[in-house]
Amino acid sequence: MKFNFIDLKSYEAHNACRTLRLISFAGALLSPIITFFWYPPSGYFATVSCIIYILIFSSLFILTIKNNFVKNNAAFFLISLYIITSGATIFFAYVNNFMDIQLWLISFLLLITTFSMNNTKFIKVYLATMLILTISVLYLLKDPIVSREKSIIILVIFIVVGYTNIKLRITYQNILKEKEEHYRGLVESSLIGVFIIKNKRLIYINPYLEHLLGYSLEDLQDIDVINLFHGDDELDVFNTLNSGPNKSLDDHYQFRIHNKYGDIIHVEISFAFLNDENSVSFIGTVLDITKQKKAEEQIRHMAYYDALTSLPNRHMLTDYLSQRIVMNKANNHRVAVIFIDLDRFKLINDTLGHNYGDKLLQETALRLKSCIGQNDIVSRYGGDEFVIIIDNTDENSVSQISNRIVSQFVNPFKLGSREVYTTPSIGISFYPEDGQDVDTLIKNADTAMYRAKDNGKNNYQFYTMMLNKEVSRKMDLQTSLRKALDKNEFVLHYQPQFDLKSGLVYGLEALLRWESPSNGLVSPLEFIPLCEETGLIISIGEWVIDAACRQNKIWKEAGYPFNHIAVNVSAIQLKHPGFYYMLTDTLKKLGMDPQHLVLEVTESVMQDLNTSVVINKLISSGIRVAIDDFGTGYSSLRLLKNVKPSIIKIDPSFTRDIIKNNDSLVILKHILNMGHELNCIIIAEGIEYEQQVSLLNKLGCDIGQGYLFSKPLPGESIKKFFDDKLLTHF
Structure with a gap:
């Protein structure tokens, strides 16, 4: 009808x-x-x-x-x-x-x-x-x-x-x-569903709603309206239909309905009750919001899940950890935060490309998920960093999980046709002893992770208060380092090198010192790595070379009898595209003979093919190069084939042991013979005893350096040093 x-x-x-x-x-x-x-x-x-x-x-x-x-x-x-x-x-x-x-x-x-x-x-x-x-x-x-x-x-x-x-x-x-x-x-051409219900029975639906439901009005005559709705929404629908004529068109409800084919459709329904003395009747509109709901779900997924690995992201991690903290305040349970960083990931990403890096992260996510329980979560914190939250746990359980994680990285990652290896560095913090909030717990786990890296990587470390003090000092030093050069807080000390046969000064090694007003005299072993991490080594290294070369010119003009000044340079400096031109321009500007400058480079630096090219270019321009700490690397002999150094500096570990350790004496003898065959000058470092000097002389070592002769001296003390040495040899 x-x-x-x-x-x-x-x-x-x-x-x-x-x-x-x-x-x-x-x-x-x-x-x-x-x-x-x-x-x-x-x-x-x-x-x-x-x-x-x-x-x-x-x-x-x-x-x-x-x-x-x-x-x-x-x-x-x-x-x-x-x-x-x-x-x-x-x-x-x-x-x-x-x-x-x-x-x-x-x-x-x-x-x-x-x-x-x-x-x-x-x-x-x-x-x-x-x-x-x-x-x-x-x-x-x-x-x-x-x-x-x-x-x-x-x-x-x-x-x-x-x-x-x-x-x-x-x-x-x-x-x-x-x-x-x-x-x-209007109603029958509308793209919004329209219906009229009388006594809980549909008496009219427009064509759009027929299409949406898959039913005609005749099909719906014997169906209770409530049965069209999702089971979880039926109670809300029942309450709405029986709430009486006190609703207005401003009332909107979001429900899920089943169509004829079993699909679930998200709808927004508006009700308006009709004036009917003989029955409960109302008219309503139905808007299909399924696409909107899917879009909202997609946006929510993008907001709380990582697009690459589909793991929870940092936002969801923060929310989840906050909830765990609140819940565990009452029951005194502990929550573990495991911070994981992939070792050598940047090298893999830069060498093979971002596609391989992305695949590696995806495979890592799968392996990490296999290491935890159903009630634990692993999230991608950012880049190559992952965070795992373990609820109601202890050191024993977390150690087992961490060992499982380390063992998961023993096998290579198969990325297409390639196989790559990476290892995890893991830091662990616990609620409540290591932090009472999300930021503190993650920060402390991150701190422990860096300790794992310092300890050789591919291991895990628990956070301790001592680590926090170390990190705080490191941050203070980094902050002060950025201002140290402008405030003239750096000075050069010079350690003489002596000809073991004549006893005369052969050269001077310039050593950087930092006299910090707030931290006192900071050891080079502490601040040089920070300079390399922050990239400040470029500007500070330029200052060292310039200051050393200027001092060399002054002392040469004053007639001080020494051959050269030696300056230590790092791999970061050698890889910098402007290093070669900066160095040659400095020498040209000061009118300094390149033979009077020696660049000391460690074996590990020279193993890099790119730096080897730069070193050979420097040698070609007349600058002398010394291999520092020779004998400690795994490819020392190969270096002598690729690079033609002027000087070989024997690592102090060999010099210290020659008195008591016959093996060290034999190795040192072979290094001296090999170096002389290659026309290299041999400098023995770390000399502290006369017996060492005697043995080195017998073995034919050329130059000696160590506290027996002199400790590193500030520039103003060098004049007195030379005056004294002119009167007496060592």
Whole structure:
């Protein structure tokens, strides 16, 4: 059955009721006027008739306000009133000499009209016919008992009023029909679902909602509306449908519904209750928000999960750890934070490319997940850093997990056609002893991880308070380092190198010292690595070379008898693209002979092919190069093949042991013989005893350096040193 958005019968009844009310009021008001002032007085009969008219019209007026039956059937009462009034008019006007044929004709019309009260076309015909018949009767009859003119006027007024009312009703009905079609077009072409429910049964759904659900309205007739909703939402739907007519269109609800094919659809529903005295009815709209929900879920996943590894990201880690801290405050359980950093990841990423680096991170995520329990989480903290949270645990359990993690990295990672190796450095902190909040726990685990790296990598370390002090000092030193050069806090000390045969000064090694106002005299072993980590070694190294070369020029011009000044350089300096040009420009600017400068480079630095190229370029320009700490690397002999150094400096570990360790003596003898065969000058470092000097002389060592001869001296003490040495050799 076709559903009507506008109830035409109700509107027609309402309109007819208003018209009946108006006519009843007018009839009650005009009846005495017409009876006593329009027609001649006719005594008792006229008075009784007038009272009857007033009672009838007044009763109808009251019934149109109070009685629902009259309200709903006002059109019938209105047509009946027309018929009775027109019949009474004719009857009273021509009661004495009515013609039989006209009486039967009028009676027939009255009867037909009674059965056709809602047929407005027929009623119009009836009114017109009544007008013609009445006028013809008035003029055909010889002696009417009332004035023909007055009767005609009354009847014409009655018919005009009736016709106008019918005309208005027809116009109003047409307007309602147009609105009905308009509303239907809007609703049925809408891209939003529309439904009407009466007593928990659907009585209308628009085509869009039919398409969304996969059901037609007929299919839904025997289905309880609540059964269309997801089981978890049924209670909310039930409460909504039974909440009464106190809801408005501002009420929006998000539910999940099942369509005919079993798919779950996310919808947003708006309800508005309808005024219906006989049932609980309401209209609603349904908006499909499935795509929106999927987009929200995708955004949520992007916000809380790492796109590359699909692991929880830093935000989710922070939220989760915060919840664990709150929950474990009451039960005194411990929470472990395991911070993992991949060793050599940057080298793999830079060498093989980011695609291989990404694959390595993905494989790492899988291996880490296999090391933990179902109630633990592993997250990607950023870059090549991962964090694992273990709830309700202790050192024993965490050590087992950490060992499992280390063992997972023994096997290579297969990235396409390549195999790569990496190892984990792991730091561990515990709530509550190592921190009461997320930031502190992660920071302390990170600190422990760096200790693992310092201890050779591929191991795990627990956080301790001592580590925190070390890190705090390291940060203070890094901060002070950045200002030290501008504040002239760096100075050079010089340690003489002696010819073991003549006892004369051979050269001076420039050694950097940092006199920090806040930290005192800082050891080079402590601040040089920080310079390399922060990149400050470039600017500080330039200052060292410039200051040493200037001092060399001053002392040479003063006539001090020494061969060269030696300066230590790092791999970072040698790899810097401007290092070679900076060095040669400095020598040119000062007019210094390149032979008077020696660059000391460790074996580990020279193993890099790129730095070897730069070193050979420096040698070609006349600058001498010394291999420092020779004999400690695993490829010392190969270095002598790739680079032609001028000087070989024997590591102090060999010099210290030659007195007591015969093996060290044998190794030292072979190094000296090999170096002399390559035309290299041999310098033995770490000489502290006369016995060492005697043995080195016998073995043919050229130069000696150590505290036996002199400790490193500040620049201003060198003049006195040379003056003393001119008078006496060592």
